[in-house]
Amino acid sequence: MLDHRLVQTAVIGHKNSDHPVILPMDAWELDRWRKAHPGYSYWCGLQLGGCGGELSDRRYTTKVCHFAHHSTAPVCHRKNNGESSADHLFIKRGVQRLLGKRQVKGRVETRDLGTGPGDVVDVYLPDSRRRLRFQLGAVDYRAWRRADDELAADADGMDWIFSSEGPITQQFVGRHGYCLRVRCETVGGERRVHIGAEARDRTVSWTPLEECAVTSSGIATPETEKIRLIRPRPTVLPLQGGLVFALDPEADVPAGSPFTAEDRHLLVADVKPVDSPIVRALVSLPGDTKVPPAEHVYRVADGARLLIAEGTAGWAVEANRYVRLNAHEAQRTGLWVPPSIPESPFVPEPVRRAAQAAPPPTTQAVTATRTAVTEPPPVSGTPVASAPMTRAELVTALRDALSHHARLHTTTTWETLARTVNPELARYSHTDRRYLLVELDSPLRDHAPVLSALIREGDAPLPYLSNILSQLGVAYAGTPSRIKRxxxxxxxxxxxxxxxxxxxxxxxxxxxxxxxxxRQFVRKSGGAGLTPEVKVRRPADRQVNVARPMGRTVADTSMVKRLRSLLQELTGLLSLVDKPTRKRAREVISETQTWLAHHDGALLSAAQRAKVADRSSGYHVRLVEDELKAVNGVLKAANRRTDKEAKRLARMEAAQSKARLARSGEPSRSSTPAEDPVDRLRSQLIGVAAQGGNVALGDLNTSESGLGPRHWLVTLDRRAGADSFPLLSALVVDAHGGPVVFFRDVLGAAGLAVPRTEEALLAIWRREQERAHAAHARPPRPLPPRLVPRASVPKDETGR
Structure with a gap:
């Protein structure tokens, strides 16, 4: 039942009460409520932002029950009347009950920050000097920062609990690994309070407030106790220009440093960035290599990152690749000087003949020094420790580099990125680059730019940028004439x-x-006949000079969107059918395109306008749907003929092979089972998924089977829908990097609902790719949920 009441919440007892209530909507529920609480009086409470007048509960059987002001009450200017308008009072009462249950001292109060009395609920725990704030209203980062500094001034800890997701909650998740959330659910005449823990994958685990605990570290749920064990990740900023460093083995790393990681060495070093003085700092080095000797100086040419922790924890430098400097270069940095040799009557040989002379008997320090001098210094630029970057680290480093170029308002090239990010990038093929950039810019968001557009090849964008955009889901990405713009x-x-x-x-x-x-037909200056004049329709023509022949309503807009999607689907099937079918389909396409041009306000001839003026969008949708059914029928018939012919040829080949074996006297090998084409195809696609990539339709191992790839892909994924396995067919891409034209048939054969629009199909296709990559990764990752439901009716093998 929909709730259209003007006043949904009230307080009980008097106008200053903080005891909220929601009136039951059904008459029988209201009768039970009245019997259970005969002495209740209801008020438009001041803590709800109301007028303070008394309310009555109105019982109805033909509509929902609701509160109503008395006829003599003053005009009420209460802004919020919905069921969530009293959530701050329900949260306040729930926290008070929780503190009493846990026997914890605390003060709970609501505050009005300018938009209403339900903006925030503040909780102060004096024993642990900790504050909690339930943020129910919208807040931006600066307002949150000011409030956080103000509240933390007289407290040892601060917890924020937000009612809605937004940029601030994402800041908390990125900084602490989780974010506390709050929501209320209507149960009878109350709103039950739940506390949620939002993780990095944006999933929220909800726990009833009465089951939560209040500890010295704040409010806790079972999930927050697990997440709090994970150390928060520091903020990462790229460092440009490189640096040199020398380790100090005698200095101790601060205990409990936020930059400590299990798979890395955290050391104290003297760091000298380019054109900057030397500073003492923490350096994070790869943990899969030994700690480099402290007697040398090392250079980080590129890829260094600055790690910043919140508060006063300081900062550290992260380096994954570094090289050892020779003696001459190390001395120029000021971080190293050659060790002095004690006076000795021995006159050393020149360094170039040191290998031929035996070392003199001297002290251990002199021997060590002489050995360091006579050894050929390492070549500058030779990596000493080169930890290979994982795929995720490479994507992150590439995104950071492109973000830095965007910050400097400059474009870049792939060769420059290979020098600054990872030399391995220079050996990537165009296909590997495309897959990497698609992963970098996924998912496509309107509020985030596509950083791949910053990469240039000469003065033009990347030649495969259109393929990247197609895989990201950019509409009309196959239009090369507009890619540069x-x-x-x-x-x-x-x-x-x-x-x-x-x-x-x-x-x-x-x-x-x-x-x-x-074409616009204009009359000649002499007055005889009409002359066709070619004009290009511009947006200004549609807005100023052209009177729109058709109005665009909400229903009409949705129908037109569907028509465009069906028309695009029909156009994509033209190359797969025979010439007569293609001719009929092109006639339907031409007629529909003319109607769409008329709908969009294009200037048409009188004959064209007369042809489409009495047609509606629904008519053309049915026309294109009928043609699609006819085309798909032709394709199914052709596939059946192909399958039948392939089976006939297979039987003929088997008979001929058997006859040849009988004539040659060799034993028959018919008992040896042949490799199943489906198993061979599954193995190939699982290998592609394990590498996190895709495969082109022409590269599938189906050429020797005698049947087309469509048959084997449909057969492969027929049981995937019922078993919730990922659709491996989603890993197969067409020539433009998008889903194959028969991906709808794969969905239908798997028993899944077939989407109508291209946008929905692309979203489902990309999600099935993510599911396949996660299922077959090493090690496997949790599968994201499937976006497409089961079909309501059983489908045949073609999904129709």
Whole structure:
């Protein structure tokens, strides 16, 4: 039942009460409520932002029950009347009960921060000097920072609990590994309070408030106790220009440093950035190599990152690759000087003949020094420790480098990125680069620029940028004539987003192709006949000079979107059918395109307008759907004929092979089972998924089977829907890097619902790719949920 009441909440007893209530909506529930609480009086409470007048409970059988002001009550200007308008009072009462249950002293109060009395609920625990704030209203980062500093001034700890997800909650998740959330659910005449723990994957585990604990570290749920054991990750910033460092083995690393990690060495070193003085700092080095000797100086040419912890924990330098400097270069840094040799009557040989002379009997220090001098110094630039970067680290480093270029308002090239991020990038093929950049910019978001647009090849964007955009789900990414303009606009969006200070990003450039040329018939100056005049329709024509022949309503807009999607699907099937079917389909496409041009306000001839004026969008949707059914019927018939012919040829080949073996006298090998093409294809796709990649349709191992790839992919994933396995067919891409044209058939054969729109199909396709990569990763990762439900009716093998 929908709740349309004007006043949904009230307080009990008097106008200053903080005892909230929600009136039951059904008449029978209200009768039970009245019998259970005969002495209750209801008020439009001041702590609800109300007028303070008394309310009555109205019982109805034909509509929902609700509160109502008395006829003599003054005009009420209460802003919030919904069921959530009393959540601050329900939270206050729930926290008070929890403190009493846990026998913890505390003060609970609500505060009005300018938008209403239900903005926040503040809790102070004097024994542990800790504060809790339930943030129920919207807040930006600066307002949150001011409030956090104010509340933490007289407390030893602070917990924030937010009612809704937003940028601030993501800041908490990124900084602490979790974020506390609060929500209320209506149960009878109350709102039950639940506390949630939001993790890094944005999943929230909810726990009823009465089951939570109040400790010296704040409010705790079973999930927060698990997450708090994970050390928060520091903020990471790229360092440009490189640095040199020398370790100090006698200095101790501060206990409990936030930069300590199990798989890395945290050491104290003297660090000298380029063109900067020497500073004492912590250095984080890869843990899979030995700690480098402290007697040498090392250079980090690129890839260094600055780790910053919140508060007064300081900062550290993270380096994954470094090289040892020779004696001459080390001495120039000021971090090392050659050790002095004690006076001795022995006159040493020249260094170039040291290998031929035996070392003199002298002290151990002199011997060690002479050995260090006579050894050939290492070549500058030779890596001493080179920890291989994981795929995730490589994507992060590449994203950081591109963000830095955007901050400097500069573009870059792939060769420059290979020098600054990882030399291995220089050996990547175009396909490997495309997969890496798709992972870098996924998922596509309107409020985040596509950083791949910053990479140039010469003066033009990457030649495979359209393939990247297709895999990201950018509409009309296969339009090469507009890719260059798209890259220019997206570059400006990146400059605006990462600039100092950031600016509002311009809207993303649309790759939708320009409308075709249309003919406008004008009369000759002599007055005889009509002359066709070609005009290009521009947006200004549609807004100013052209009177729109058709209005666009909400229902019409949704129907037109569906029509465009069906038309695109029909166009993609033209290359798969025979010539007569293709001719009929093109007639339907031409007629539909003419109607769409008329709908969009294009200038048409009188004959064209007369042809489409009395047609509706629903008519063309049915027309295109019927043609799609006919085309799919032709394709199914062709597939059946192909399957039948393939089986006939297989039987013929088997008979001929058997006859040849009989004539040659060799024993028959028919008992030896042949390799199943489905198993061979599954093994290939599992290997592709384990590498986190995709495979082109033409590279599948199905050429020797006699049947097309569509047959084997449909057969492969027929049981995936019922068993919740990922669809391995999602790893197969077409020539443009998108899903294959028969991916809808795969969904149907798997017993899953087939989406109508291309947007939904792309989202499902990308999610099944993620599921396949997660299922077959080494080690496997948790599978994200499937976006497509089971079909309501059983499907045949083609999914129709």
């Amino acid at each position: 798209w890259a220019v606009v997206e570059t400006e969006r990146a400059f605006a987003a990462y600039g100092t200070p950031p600016r509002t990003m311009p809207p993303r450039f649309s790759l939708r192709p320009e409308q075709p040329l249309v």
